[in-house]
Amino acid sequence: xxxxxxxxxxxxxxxxxxxxxxxxxxxxxxxxxxxxxxxxxxxxxxxxxxxxxxxxxxxxxxxxxxxxxxxxxxxxxxxxxxxxxxxxxxxxxxxxxxxxxxxxxxxxxxxxxxxxxxxxxxxxxxxxxxxxxxxxxxxxxxxxxxxxxxxxxxxxxxxxxxxxxxxxxxxxxxxxxxxxxxxxxxxxxxxxxxxxxxxxxxxxxxxxxxxxxxxxxxxxxxxxxxxxxxxxxxxxxxxxxxxxxxxxxxxxxxxxxxxxxxxxxxxxxxxxxxxxxxxxxxxxxxxxxxxxxxxxxxxxxxxxxxxxxxxxxxxxxxxxxxxxxxxxxxxxxxxxxxxxxxxxxxxxxxxxxxxxxxxxxxxxxxxxxxxxxxxxxxxxxxxxxxxxxxxxxxxxxxxxxxxxxxxxxxxxxxxxxxxxxxxxxxxxxxxxxxxxxxxxxxxxxxxxxxxxxxxxxxxxxxxxxxxxxxxxxxxxxxxxxxxxxxxxxxxxxxxxxxxxxxxxxxxxxxxxxxxxxxxxxxxxxxxxxxxxxxxxxxxxxxxxxxxxxxxxxxxxxxxxxxxxxxxxxxxxxxxxxxxxxxxxxxxxxxxxxxxxxxxxxxxxxxxxxxxxxxxxxxxxxxxxxxxxxxxxxxxxx
Amino acid sequence: xxxxxxxxxxxxxxxxxxxxxxxxxxxxxxxxxxxxxxxxxxxxxxxxxxxxxxxxxxxxxxxxxxxxxxxxxxxxxxxxxxxxxxxxxxxxxxxxxxxxxxxxxxxxxxxxxxxxxxxxxxxxxxxxxxxxxxxxxxxxxxxxxxxxxxxxxxxxxxxxxxxxxxxxxxxxxxxxxxxxxxxxxxxxxxxxxxxxxxxx
Numbered sequence: 037x038x039x040x041x042x043x044x045x046x047x048x049x050x051x052x053x054x055x056x057x058x059x060x061x062x063x064x065x066x067x068x069x070x071x072x073x074x075x076x077x078x079x080x081x082x083x084x085x086x087x088x089x090x091x092x093x094x095x096x097x098x099x100x101x102x103x104x105x106x107x108x109x110x111x112x113x114x115x116x117x118x119x120x121x122x123x124x125x126x127x128x129x130x131x132x133x134x135x136x137x138x139x140x141x142x143x144x145x146x147x148x149x150x151x152x153x154x155x156x157x158x159x160x161x162x163x164x165x166x167x168x169x170x171x172x173x174x175x176x177x178x179x180x181x182x183x184x185x186x187x188x189x190x191x192x193x194x195x196x197x198x199x200x201x202x203x204x205x206x207x208x209x210x211x212x213x214x215x216x217x218x219x220x221x222x223x224x225x226x227x228x229x230x231x232x233x234x235x236x237x238x239x240x241x242x243x244x245x246x247x248x249x250x251x252x253x254x255x256x257x258x259x260x261x262x263x264x265x266x267x268x269x270x271x272x273x274x275x276x277x278x279x280x281x282x283x284x285x286x287x288x289x290x291x292x293x294x295x296x297x298x299x300x301x302x303x304x305x306x307x308x309x310x311x312x313x314x315x316x317x318x319x320x321x322x323x324x325x326x327x328x329x330x331x332x333x334x335x336x337x338x339x340x341x342x343x344x345x346x347x348x349x350x351x352x353x354x355x356x357x358x359x360x361x362x363x364x365x366x367x368x369x370x371x372x373x374x375x376x377x378x379x380x381x382x383x384x385x386x387x388x389x390x391x392x393x394x395x396x397x398x399x400x401x402x403x404x405x406x407x408x409x410x411x412x413x414x415x416x417x418x419x420x421x422x423x424x425x426x427x428x429x430x431x432x433x434x435x436x437x438x439x440x441x442x443x444x445x446x447x448x449x450x451x452x453x454x455x456x457x458x459x460x461x462x463x464x465x466x467x468x469x470x471x472x473x474x475x476x477x478x479x480x481x482x483x484x485x486x487x488x489x490x491x492x493x494x495x496x497x498x499x500x501x502x503x504x505x506x507x508x509x510x511x512x513x514x515x516x517x518x519x520x521x522x523x524x525x526x527x528x529x530x531x532x533x534x535x536x537x538x539x540x541x542x543x544x545x546x547x548x549x550x551x552x553x554x555x556x557x558x559x560x561x562x563x564x565x566x567x568x569x570x571x572x573x574x575x576x577x578x579x580x581x582x583x584x585x586x587x588x589x590x591x592x593x594x595x596x597x598x599x600x601x602x603x604x605x606x607x608x609x610x611x612x613x614x615x616x617x618x619x620x621x622x623x624x625x626x627x628x629x630x631x632x633x634x635x636x637x638x639x640x641x642x643x644x645x646x647x648x649x650x651x652x653x654x655x656x657x658x659x660x661x662x663x664x665x666x667x668x669x670x671x672x673x
Numbered sequence: 674x675x676x677x678x679x680x681x682x683x684x685x686x687x688x689x690x691x692x693x694x695x696x697x698x699x700x701x702x703x704x705x706x707x708x709x710x711x712x713x714x715x716x717x718x719x720x721x722x723x724x725x726x727x728x729x730x731x732x733x734x735x736x737x738x739x740x741x742x743x744x745x746x747x748x749x750x751x752x753x754x755x756x757x758x759x760x761x762x763x764x765x766x767x768x769x770x771x772x773x774x775x776x777x778x779x780x781x782x783x784x785x786x787x788x789x790x791x792x793x794x795x796x797x798x799x800x801x802x803x804x805x806x807x808x809x810x811x812x813x814x815x816x817x818x819x820x821x822x823x824x825x826x827x828x829x830x831x832x833x834x835x836x837x838x839x840x841x842x843x844x845x846x847x848x849x850x851x852x853x854x855x856x857x858x859x860x861x862x863x864x865x866x867x868x869x870x871x872x873x
Contacts (some may be wrong), residue, residue: 227706241680285802498755591674595681617682665831
């Protein structure tokens with residue numbers, strides 16, 4: 037039963053654009069004050085919250101790293117106790133992986149995917165709001181527990197039996213395991229939203245081959261989350277059951293197995309690396325054409341490479357377990373698969389180099405960070421190919437060589453593109469440009485200090501320095517390189533301070549950017565800076581892969597959406613032919629309440645299993661109110 | 674730039690069914706991630722089974738009667754679920770209401786049988802790793818069963834209110850039927866794992 041067309045309905049075809057803009061702004065706007073803060077479903081506000089919260093957790097994890105580096109600056113130092121050191125490196129790794137790297141990429145995806153595909157919000161905006169609150173509460177729980185001497189202390193991959201009931205003291209590993217439930221719940225919700233948004237809400241005309249590469253990368257990330265994160269949810273639930281309900285999943289004496297944990301964890305843990313890295317490459321592919329003034333070379337090859345990386349990332353996990361005594365055939369297979377994933381990444385690198393080669397580079401800060409990414413990530417990739425080999429991995433396993441490798445890959449592969457993207461998209465967030473001079477100083481300080489901090493770790497690892505030791509004796513030749521590394525780490529932290537100063541200053545007095553300061557081709561730059569609550573007053577009609585370069589005079593749009601309620605265009609998955617005019621939900625307090633009920637249930641379950649039973653009713657009530665129709669115009673069909 | 678309306682889409686409908694809708698894709702995505710969880714849980718069961726000298730480790734295989742009753746009830750619900758889906762597409766409210774009441778009954782009956790099933794496992798969760806896995810698998814499926822039944826009950830109540838005469842609600846009913854298929858289908862490999870595999 038398609039709705040009868042009511043000619044009296046207010047639609048966006050009226051010629052008075054100013055009136056239409058004001059009307060839609062009023063409809064899509066979030067109320068000011070605390071109520072608006074708690075109830076908003078605007079993807080831009082939630083995306084920014086994700087990004088700011090992720091940087092807050094980055095700062096905490098960075099501080100933990102600074103304390104560790106101060107402890108290791110010389111031999112036999114006693115800045116912290118061995119026990120606190122265990123907590124610090126666990127909190128550092130856990131926070132960086134679960135509370136910074138993945139959420140910051142999700143946040144950027146949540147903010148930009150709707151803008152880049154020409155729609156007004158994500159699919160399931162209330163689920164989006166819920167996902168943020170759950171993420172926030174999970175992260176805060178982990179750090180508040182740390183303040184009460186209950187910080188996780190068994191490493192970011194929380195191996196059993198160390199994290200199990202026999203050796204894991206107090207509630208430390210319980211908080212870790214439950215934090216996983218919070219953040220994975222949040223990430224899975226975001227993945228579902230992103231997949232649905234990209235599949236069904238692209239602006240008319242945005243066929244598969246016109247989707248921006250950044251959107252592809254976020255889509256691939258979402259699929260990886262969808263199939264990888266259940267593994268860590270299953271395993272962390274088993275861990276907490278072993279600890280609290282006396283089950284025996286990982287208890288060898290009762291038929292369990294510790295390697296089951298490692299398999300499940302790394303089945304998630306290896307794709308996790310690519311969940312972080314793939315959006316970074318998407319940022320590079322999106323920014324690069326802008327700064328070399330030509331379309332990306334090999335668009336199709338890059339998209340296929342992203343997908344290949346996503347698929348292949350599920351076939352490498354055992355290379356984290358080479359020293360566990362697995363059959364040789366298995367080790368050989370995983371060596372081959374680990375090396376072969378370098379191929380799609382290599383294809384992307386050659387496409388980027390060809391893009392730069394054929395263009396006219398403009399050395400603005402984002403472009404510098406792209407160049408930094410290429411250099412740093414290639415070094416990390418090369419040491420990655422080295423540790424993919426079983427004999428070499430056996431030699432350097434659990435040494436600082438691996439610490440160097442993973443930081444080159446993760447900071448090089450994800451943080452450098454992310455920093456470039458912050459400079460690139462800051463005008464879209466705020467309407468102001470970041471300061472270029474400070475930006476360039478930031479880049480050079482970050483590049484030099486990063487290498488100063490982490491390159492010596494390769495040598496330390498080859499010299500045999502193990503990971504996760506709180507100190508080392510003075511008769512081993514590790515002191516000078518450790519001191520160098522500590523100086524580098526402190527300078528690297530200072531480079532982030534410089535970024536924060538730049539942001540603080542530019543927010544108040546940065547140069548006004550206008551809508552499209554870089555003359556970029558993708559749709560987010562067709563929106564105002566910062567975007568209006570409705571993103572686009574009229575939904576664009578996409579005719580090209582670089583719409584803002586292709587349509588410089590007339591801007592084709594679609595008309596016919598209602599102007600008296602929140603409405604979006606639903607299009608076909610493959611060719612983005614319009615199929616429906618669907619409404620988008622209004623603000624709601626219930627996602628926040630549902631998140632509180634869920635969080636209290638999860639928190640309570642650390643202390644008693646009855647919390648799960650007791651929490652079911654409040655969660656169910658919150659969800660019923662969340663979904664129960666309110667009789668608004670958005671509910672009309 | 675001058676905005677130019679190049680395509681009028683005011684004639685498009687405001688709701689639909691199946692892959693046209695956001696909720697269908699969202700449901701499919703949730704089924705994919707939950708299905709991955711089931712696969713990994715079954716994988717864990719097989720992993721420990723292969724390592725074990727005997728399986729079950731220290732108990733008898735579970736009594737299959739209650740599990741089989743759950744399976745029969747779930748399979749018996751499939752025709753009505755298919756009909757309900759068809760009635761929802763036809764936006765036939767009276768039939769949808771009857772169908773939903775039927776599906777509530779078809780949801781609550783397996784839940785009751787499930788209670789007996791936990792009692793017939795012949796092993797506790799804290800006996801050994803086999804017991805832990807059996808309870809984990811059954812618990813995982815019960816969580817899904819319980820969630821969908823609760824959802825069906827609320828939806829049934831909703832379809833008896835003034836909000837029922839709305840295309841969106843019929844789409845909700847169709848998506849609920851879609852998810853029920855998933856709950857039924859996932860029980861087949863779990864039943865096989867719990868009751869057949871230890872007897873092989």
